[in-house]
Amino acid sequence: MSTMSTYPPRPQLDRKSAKNLRIQIRKVISLFRTKSQRRLSSPKVWLGDEKLPTVVEITCSTPDIPTSQTALVVARKGEYELRSNHDMPKLESDDEVIIRTHAVGLNPIDWKSVSYNFCLPSFPHITGREMAGVVERVGTNVTHLQPGDPVWTSTYYRDPRAGCFQEYVTVPQHTVHPIPRGLSFEEASCLGVGALTAAMTLWKWLDVPVSDAAASEVRGEGEGEWIFIWGGSTVTGQFATQIAKLGGLRVITVCSGRTAELSRALGADHVVVRDGRAEADILAEVERVTAGGVTRMLDLVGPKTAAACVRLCMSESQKGRRVVFAPLAMIGKEEVLEWVEVVTVEMKRFVLNVECGEYGRRLNDLFEASELKLPELEVLRGGLSVVEQGLEMLKLGNMGGKKLVVAM
Numbered sequence: 001m002s003t004m005s006t007y008p009p010r011p012q013l014d015r016k017s018a019k020n021l022r023i024q025i026r027k028v029i030s031l032f033r034t035k036s037q038r039r040l041s042s043p044k045v046w047l048g049d050e051k052l053p054t055v056v057e058i059t060c061s062t063p064d065i066p067t068s069q070t071a072l073v074v075a076r077k078g079e080y081e082l083r084s085n086h087d088m089p090k091l092e093s094d095d096e097v098i099i100r101t102h103a104v105g106l107n108p109i110d111w112k113s114v115s116y117n118f119c120l121p122s123f124p125h126i127t128g129r130e131m132a133g134v135v136e137r138v139g140t141n142v143t144h145l146q147p148g149d150p151v152w153t154s155t156y157y158r159d160p161r162a163g164c165f166q167e168y169v170t171v172p173q174h175t176v177h178p179i180p181r182g183l184s185f186e187e188a189s190c191l192g193v194g195a196l197t198a199a200m201t202l203w204k205w206l207d208v209p210v211s212d213a214a215a216s217e218v219r220g221e222g223e224g225e226w227i228f229i230w231g232g233s234t235v236t237g238q239f240a241t242q243i244a245k246l247g248g249l250r251v252i253t254v255c256s257g258r259t260a261e262l263s264r265a266l267g268a269d270h271v272v273v274r275d276g277r278a279e280a281d282i283l284a285e286v287e288r289v290t291a292g293g294v295t296r297m298l299d300l301v302g303p304k305t306a307a308a309c310v311r312l313c314m315s316e317s318q319k320g321r322r323v324v325f326a327p328l329a330m331i332g333k334e335e336v337l338e339w340v341e342v343v344t345v346e347m348k349r350f351v352l353n354v355e356c357g358e359y360g361r362r363l364n365d366l367f368e369a370s371e372l373k374l375p376e377l378e379v380l381r382g383g384l385s386v387v388e389q390g391l392e393m394l395k396l397g398n399m400g401g402k403k404l405v406v407a408m
């Protein structure tokens, strides 16, 4: 009778070591798979010619993560410091996840909060609101993720453990989503602010239908309803335009001449080119095209353009028509019109309300179904040491529709 034998003989492991070994193997395979899948178009050949580490090359010890890491810290008012010995952000609850950063998205709020000293609860603090990376460790209640998974997240400024300008971030599990198929870390690193803000603003606050079936009500029999977006070429505006179209709305945007074509290509039905024009002239064109059909408005530029949006609602054709307005880049003390509802978009809801994780899942579904296009990326290489340089570029405000991300 033959006996089953293994060669080489299996090492005898206790239960804890065996569990650790399994975690390490999953992590290596998952990392390897992600990297290779991204490079090769055919999933059949993803093993390619890369050398898969053998089991003996993987240690059986607890998957240690370092006790310190590199972080770009706001050390004091208006001043960054790149620190190589900053504490690791630890798990403080069983529902949290530690992610190793592979790419971070840069946003206007990152430089504004440091230049104008707001959203900085104490010093030292770490800013940065969106990132993509690989799960490093999970709390015991986390079942939908495991070490090695490629993920993206969107974070809340109050918790320095979640600031994205560091090598590791620690965040609640419901804010962590798998990277949609076919997206790189750099591409996924811009989902957490522009894409998520557009999605939540439209779906949650502006009541834009998510599904095609519901969209037909908005489309209506005749001309349908319009959304007016001031700042159609901003990264947030690009996502908002596409999500509004998917929800059945007609879209009118304001852009400069150099980005007008981009806005049209993303689905805007009409683009008002703003170059050298007075506000009254721009509004007259919006009124002529939409003929009193605006039901939703989004401002992505600032208090002056937000005030102009409100003035549109005083025009002959819009007067009395109910409009919901989301001024995402601040609003001054405007005259309150009883037919205009100004909503306060609170993106912190995504982090504070577990059920808002659903918006991340819906967004992923749209990417998986190739329904959304990403903005053109400008990738800065050099990790945390080039973040400040990137924020200076953003400050100039002439990205022309491009999204700036930093690869670690």
Ligand SMILES: NC(=O)c1ccc[n+]([C@@H]2O[C@H](COP(=O)([O-])OP(=O)(O)OC[C@H]3O[C@@H](n4cnc5c(N)ncnc54)[C@H](OP(=O)(O)O)[C@@H]3O)[C@@H](O)[C@H]2O)c1
Pocket: 107, 108, 109, 193, 194, 197, 230, 231, 232, 233, 234, 235, 236, 237, 254, 255, 256, 257, 258, 259, 260, 274, 300, 301, 302, 305, 328, 329, 345, 347, 397, 398, 399, 400, 401, 402
């Ligand atoms: N509340 C929130 O949670 C939240 C979340 C996301 C964004 N925001 C805010 O929304 C705004 C947009 O953010 P973003 O990252 O999407 O912006 P962004 O991509 O950095 O926007 C840059 C673009 O703005 C356009 N622009 C500048 N002045 C304009 C004007 N007068 N009219 C029309 N477009 C103009 C320029 O394009 P053109 O050449 O086409 O003019 C420029 O390329 C920021 O103020 C940001 O702080 C808020």
